[in-house]
Amino acid sequence: MKAIRAKKTNKSVKPYEKGIFNIFNTIGMCIVMLVTVYPMWYALINSLNSGDALVKGYSFFLPEKFTLASWKLVLGDAEIINALWITGSRTIIVTIGSTLITAMFAYGFSRPYLYGRKFFAGLGFISMYFSGGTIATFILVNWLKLYNTYWVYIIPALFGGFYNVIIYNANFKAIPESLFESAKIDGASEFKIFFSIVLPLSKPVLAALGVFTACGVWNDYGTTLFYTQSSSLQTLANYTLKLIKSSQAVEQLAATVMQSNQSVSALVNSSMGSGETTSKTVELAAMVLTTIPVVVAYPFVQKFFTKGVMVGSVKG
Template identity: 40%
Template sequence: MKKVSVTKKNAFDYLNIFLTVVMMFIMIYPLWYVLVGSLNEGQDYLRGGVYFWPRAFTLSNYQAVFSDQTILQAFWITILKCIVGTVTSLFCTAMTAYAITRPELKFKKFYIPFIMVTMFFSGGLIPYFILINGLGLFDSFWVYIIPGLFSAYNMIIIQSFMREISQSLVESAKIDGASEYRIFLSIILPLSKPVLATIALFTLVGHWNSYFDSMMYTNSQELQTIQLFLKKVITDPAVASRLGSAAATTIPEQATKLTPQVIKLATMIVTALPIITVYPFLQKYFAKGFTMGAVKE
């Protein structure tokens, strides 16, 4: 009986390992396929059969992408948007979450339902566009920042975490004469690093992947984000062809080997790589930030 149970357990483990490897392959291979294609010569790529490694290795596709100053400007705007948008949104949302956790907050029963309603109802795209235009945010960098200063969903997660912080710390700080702002900045925020890192990751990825706000609420090419640039490269063959033509002046020996398809693949990698690089540094806080505020004693 003992040998049978061990055999069943080993078989189950092997099945888990096999399914895990299959799932990893399914999730990783699409990105690997794009990377391999981006490192292959364009004319050779048209022959097909490039699945697991480059058949004719080249970096000319990336040179073609970066030969256009538009993508560099889009990178700068997107990075600035991510940094400013994440910091300001995190601070405003965390400050609201802290206020909600305070029992002495006046009209608290009114604020919470008012905030919750915004999660389920909105005015729609046209009224929102009219509001953005009326506030003078249209075709302005601040259209990326001000509308996203507060998130009701993120506030719920943060305040659930803050409720688990010992109230004796807050009471001791008040006895010592600390103001609410001092308590929030010096005690609550440092103790909330796990959940703040988790929300920061969500917000950062959201800002990086967003293209709709740039497409709808800006006209200037200087305010174009990297994701909108990627969308244009993928959907408009003329944009990818223009990148290839611009690269012909800097790498004329490779100009005939460039094709719109491999330039699209290179652009995908360029836009995805930065956020993939940042994720591992915040991943360790991910599970901790979600679970610590969810379990009640």
């Protein structure tokens, strides 16, 4: 009977049908890849283009006149280097701290002998749907003396949220209970069990959620916008946004003035830059610089994504 069923199953999928599916699947994936990758490539090649060539029109495949002038200008700017340092250090500290602290909380939450487990679960689910709001959070940050300090980037972000707790919790429950019992018989403490057994067996989900956390922190600009005033505390995302807005303002001014006064229009156009760099090439270079770390880091942890999220989403 099994042999007959196997033959029927094999006959149900004809070779040419499988070939057609593979062709359309390949075409679809190429389209998705083009839509995803090309905007990044477009920004990169135009940031490597000279200002004079870019004024004539954007390049679509390769720079018309290759130059690193815009990148030298961006990387030589002390303000953007400081923003890069703030963003990078914050991302590293928060990613490591948030992953570790949230995993520790989830481990305690996953233990059946935790007192008040239902109470903590209720608080956690409420926090997923309701927050204190911007004003209440601002008052709390100000009361804790975190406003306009570097620590406003670190301390409020050290807990990854209850959604991450749910994923960690499901992953920890999938670990055989016999491992915990054996460790306790050997006299291991909860901290010993967590660091020696739980963490090594949870590398995929730790890596997956760690990358999600890092991407969120790297691209965050709301914290800088609401809780800082000092220019020395601005992040790379805020600096890039400010650069884009200033470039758009100059372009809009040039377009408005051009209609009434040609001499003033020429003056405004010259302020936008000429020669090897313009405000647009610098803007594109800053945008690419903002995305490079995420693009570089992703391939190294991609293998953990599917396994980590699946293991953390399905209770064993």
